[in-house]
Amino acid sequence: MVAALTAVAVPFAHSLQTDFWFAADLAPYRALIDAYRDGRESEAIDGLLAFEGELLHQMLDSVGDRDARAIGSGHDPALNELLFRSAAMLHLDAADDLWSTGRADAAMSQIEVAVRWADLGARNPEPDGSFRRRWYLGVTLLVFERGGWWDALRFVDRVCEALPDDVPLLTTAAWLSEQVALAPVRLGDAGVAGVRDAQRAKRDGLGDAARRAGAALAITPDAIEAALRLARVRMLLEEDGEAGELLLGLIGRTDLPTPQAYLARLLLGRLAAKADDPERAERLFREAVDLMPEGQAARVALARLLDTQGDRRGAAVVLEPGLTAEPGGFIDPWVDYRLGLGIGPDLRGALRAELRQ
Amino acid sequence: MIIGNRLGGSLAWVAMLMVTPAAAQTFTSGVEAVAVDVLVTRGGQPVTGLTADDFIVLDNGVPQQIESVLLDEVPITLLLVLDTSGSVRGAPLVQLRAAVEAAAEALRPDDQVGLVTFSHNVRMVVEPPSPRSSLPDALGRLRAGGATALYDATFAAYALRERTVGRTLVLVFSDGDDTASWIDPRAVLDTAQRSDVVVYGVSLDPITPDNRMDRQGRMTARRWFPTEPQLFGREYLPVLVEETGGAVFVAEDIGRLRAAFSRVVTEFRSRYLLTYSPIEVQAAGWHALEVRVAGRGRSVQARRGYVR
Numbered sequence: 001m002v003a004a005l006t007a008v009a010v011p012f013a014h015s016l017q018t019d020f021w022f023a024a025d026l027a028p029y030r031a032l033i034d035a036y037r038d039g040r041e042s043e044a045i046d047g048l049l050a051f052e053g054e055l056l057h058q059m060l061d062s063v064g065d066r067d068a069r070a071i072g073s074g075h076d077p078a079l080n081e082l083l084f085r086s087a088a089m090l091h092l093d094a095a096d097d098l099w100s101t102g103r104a105d106a107a108m109s110q111i112e113v114a115v116r117w118a119d120l121g122a123r124n125p126e127p128d129g130s131f132r133r134r135w136y137l138g139v140t141l142l143v144f145e146r147g148g149w150w151d152a153l154r155f156v157d158r159v160c161e162a163l164p165d166d167v168p169l170l171t172t173a174a175w176l177s178e179q180v181a182l183a184p185v186r187l188g189d190a191g192v193a194g195v196r197d198a199q200r201a202k203r204d205g206l207g208d209a210a211r212r213a214g215a216a217l218a219i220t221p222d223a224i225e226a227a228l229r230l231a232r233v234r235m236l237l238e239e240d241g242e243a244g245e246l247l248l249g250l251i252g253r254t255d256l257p258t259p260q261a262y263l264a265r266l267l268l269g270r271l272a273a274k275a276d277d278p279e280r281a282e283r284l285f286r287e288a289v290d291l292m293p294e295g296q297a298a299r300v301a302l303a304r305l306l307d308t309q310g311d312r313r314g315a316a317v318v319l320e321p322g323l324t325a326e327p328g329g330f331i332d333p334w335v336d337y338r339l340g341l342g343i344g345p346d347l348r349g350a351l352r353a354e355l356r357q
Numbered sequence: 358m359i360i361g362n363r364l365g366g367s368l369a370w371v372a373m374l375m376v377t378p379a380a381a382q383t384f385t386s387g388v389e390a391v392a393v394d395v396l397v398t399r400g401g402q403p404v405t406g407l408t409a410d411d412f413i414v415l416d417n418g419v420p421q422q423i424e425s426v427l428l429d430e431v432p433i434t435l436l437l438v439l440d441t442s443g444s445v446r447g448a449p450l451v452q453l454r455a456a457v458e459a460a461a462e463a464l465r466p467d468d469q470v471g472l473v474t475f476s477h478n479v480r481m482v483v484e485p486p487s488p489r490s491s492l493p494d495a496l497g498r499l500r501a502g503g504a505t506a507l508y509d510a511t512f513a514a515y516a517l518r519e520r521t522v523g524r525t526l527v528l529v530f531s532d533g534d535d536t537a538s539w540i541d542p543r544a545v546l547d548t549a550q551r552s553d554v555v556v557y558g559v560s561l562d563p564i565t566p567d568n569r570m571d572r573q574g575r576m577t578a579r580r581w582f583p584t585e586p587q588l589f590g591r592e593y594l595p596v597l598v599e600e601t602g603g604a605v606f607v608a609e610d611i612g613r614l615r616a617a618f619s620r621v622v623t624e625f626r627s628r629y630l631l632t633y634s635p636i637e638v639q640a641a642g643w644h645a646l647e648v649r650v651a652g653r654g655r656s657v658q659a660r661r662g663y664v665r
Contacts, residue, residue, distance in 0.1 A: 087658060181587075182587045182591065183534075183587075183590075184534050184587065184588065184590030184591050185588055185589075191577060193579055195577075195585065195588065198585075199585065199588070200586050202588065204588060266539070296478060296479060296506075296509065296539070297509075297539035300509050300513070300539045300540050301539055301540075302537075303512070303516055304512065304540055304544055304548075307515075307516070307548055308547070312516070312519055313519055315516050315519075316516045316517065316519040316520070319513060319516045320481065320516075320517075322475070322479075322512060323479055323480060323481035323517075324480075324481055324484075331477070332477070332478075333539045334537075334539050335477040335504065335506075338504075338536065339477070339504055339536065339537060339538055
């Protein structure tokens, strides 16, 4: 079999493996991928959506099967990674298009095909910062933006199994678990038993978040966002001592970016207020305000603290500058922490640009 | 009556409300008087013309001597707190502007307004107290987009009460769950318990199979909210208004927002302010309030208590 394959491959001495295995019957599909790489996105997506989902999988099977037979044969030309990546990205953008028209199931089907393309280019071990790692993060965020918390959480569970050592993915998984655990639910007339079940589910979700963030820290002990998330989840689980240690460790660092320094002070201030140490809480909140005067969360935190001490006028004085400032493009780090605003589109934009270079 | 002895009678009380900022009306320190804003209804309609003799106020179970003042003549400050997150974009924002105009039309010339909007940012668009004529320009500048910081915005409204004059009515509109606030919703409830501001809520909560909750379910959710706000976040507004003695009006479609906003202002004008100086109760801590009214078929809406 290998000999036969080699013999056929000879005329394409300068070709890549995938060029070869993309047989003539797949030419229309290949043309769409090329169109996408050329920047003709709408044309490519429209063409792609004309294919039946099952047919797409069959075509991918034929490419994947042939690749699997050739890999390690000693006659294994380099994979055309750019093609695989472009196909993965094309299906991802097609999914986005379907979501925008309310076709969620069809969108998830496109994601499944996209994942298969991305996995065709898998490496063992997967290099740090590889396209596939970043692509998976971009997909997770898209599934969240379009499908919501639960779809994204299911998706990231799969991804973390595939890439269990990926710190950004683990941190994102921690974020998703944290947010799902904190999302309001409607329990209807479930009664006390229903409430207890929901509480348990919430704690389990927070436990998942702590596990994921902890795993990220185990791989990269100085991972700042993982430490912040773990600290906050510990606070939510009322493990205040552990949370405080993590936050003190962060605040003591000299390389902490301003938004994270701001968040660490906010969280530690909240712990201090809870521990009935209003002076320390006030100092931390004022430090956060000084770090980012336009930050609303710090002003709300400080105003609330002053309000509880009976200083209502002081609370208003602290809060009002934050209410009247022009926001411009500023997003409070706390909002970014909770919602991850803007990360997904930027990341996917960078991946697209990479394919077209 | 005690309040009369201290402040020179009910007319003096009304005069004070009309000219002093809210800080001077704070009954939590210095002045002993407590104010309880009360709505009396019968068959869903406000009952007017009542006097002090028609009410009984129990402070931690102890009957108090009261003086009632019908505040129809006292100017109000309407502090609007409006959700302008992404879900309000488009037609809902147009309807929201119209609803604010309807509320403004229900005001009187000497009433004042303030306008706070919130997405993931909370913004004071019209500083309270401002004349109601300042609203139209501000409404034209409203844009929708972003996440929802409902808890932070309602806390901000309490902080802004320092600026208001007369009686303060806070009207909160939101069509969704909080997704971006720093403050814990229980902290806002705590602030509410130390204030005499009445909060009314208007929400868009169309009944769909996904969000239908029967009466028992709603009662369960509200009872559990203070201990499990993360589970029962959607009950935040109903719980907050119950604490303050207000009400939530559900505009089941966006076209009914105008009527809901207008009704809030009208109903607020029908309320009584009962005042008393607490006797035979401990000064500090939580004071449970119970307000009773004479007459069959009448029901009373008032804050559940206060913290001193």
